[in-house]
Amino acid sequence: MVLRAAAAEIKARRGRIDISQEELAHRADVHRSFIARVEVAQTQPSLAVLVRIADALEVDAAELVRAIVERCKREA
Numbered sequence: 327m328v329l330r331a332a333a334a335e336i337k338a339r340r341g342r343i344d345i346s347q348e349e350l351a352h353r354a355d356v357h358r359s360f361i362a363r364v365e366v367a368q369t370q371p372s373l374a375v376l377v378r379i380a381d382a383l384e385v386d387a388a389e390l391v392r393a394i395v396e397r398c399k400r401e402a
Contacts (some may be wrong), residue, residue: 331398353382
């Protein structure tokens, strides 16, 4: 459930700032295919990578985690 919520939140926030998976990957210093797998809940980022993704999404990492937790609660 947390994996799906994280995937949806990251994808939604990427859409809000209108950047591609390629651009997010570049900003977070990961491969585009990793972002693609994250966004379909096939893999989860480490804490270090989650912090880089948050920075790439122009959001505080704590805020991203809070949003993921809230999304998880709504989907429960």
